[in-house]
Amino acid sequence: MKAAVIIFPGSNRDGDVAQALVQAGASVTKVWHADSSLPAGTDLAVLPGGFSYGDYLRCGAIAARAPVMDAVRSHAAAGRLVLGICNGFQILCESGLLPGVLMRNAGLNFICRRQFLRVERNDTAFTRRYAQGQAIDVAIAHGEGNFVADERTLAQIEGDGRVAFRYADRAGAVTPQANPNGSLNNIAGVYSEKFNVLGLMPHPENLIDDLVGGTDGRGLFESLLAA
């Protein structure tokens, strides 16, 4: 699998996600935001975490209008895979590739800690190495991760089964107490209509080595490689 990790001014998790992809067996190219195309044969485009453009205007708003995003839109429209993590999720929402928007955390604090997620389905390119309903232990680090969508959009996302992950407790129970940031329906990640674009706030790429506390994040990258 050929993965392209796109770097915007202010991206800072590009190295982490590249490492996770390489560990799973992908070949990784880094692509600059001002480029107008992805490398030929790219299977997966990745928008990494960070603070693109210093979160100016709205998180992800300026990166979403970068030249390379037209190439990412065409890549997605052709049914190829796109993964956005944290700021990458914000960019995907701002670019219209995913519905909704990530607003300031309900508690106003920047939250940086471990967090369990419930895997909602395991029949997608991103989750086939997980079990449905499995609770995975990953990390969150964001100030604007509060997923909001209007009622109709939310009903559509839920009705289509497009929620990828929900904030949960260690047993996989989705409760208000397990919701760190106020996201509607505890939503931590969503898919596009065709399930080839995934955006999520948490960082699976940071839990891929026992040395740093866990390996529950590996499943996502291994799923992609099995695609």
Add this chain to the structure above:
Amino acid sequence: MTAAEHTAPQKTTAHAPGHAPRARVTVTLKNGVLDPQGKAIEGALASLGIAGIAGVRQGKVFDIALAGADPEHARALLGEACEKLLANTVIENYSIELLDA
């Protein structure tokens, strides 16, 4: 602030030749969208003892210098700027005001 400063006419420091027309774009959250920042500001105002405030919603103001003077064209391009970048119409409304066209 002194009284003199308070009542001084609002002048920009340097007038460009030809006096570029300006616009003000205001972006506000739609009704019903939760605004944690506005809530925090509301709480801070209450803690300062400023009574009589029933609610605060935070928005953004953009002061924009225009390169041309045609108001119809200005409205059209500012509308495009709002739709494409300045506002996220999922959660925000915008209004456009031409100041001295």
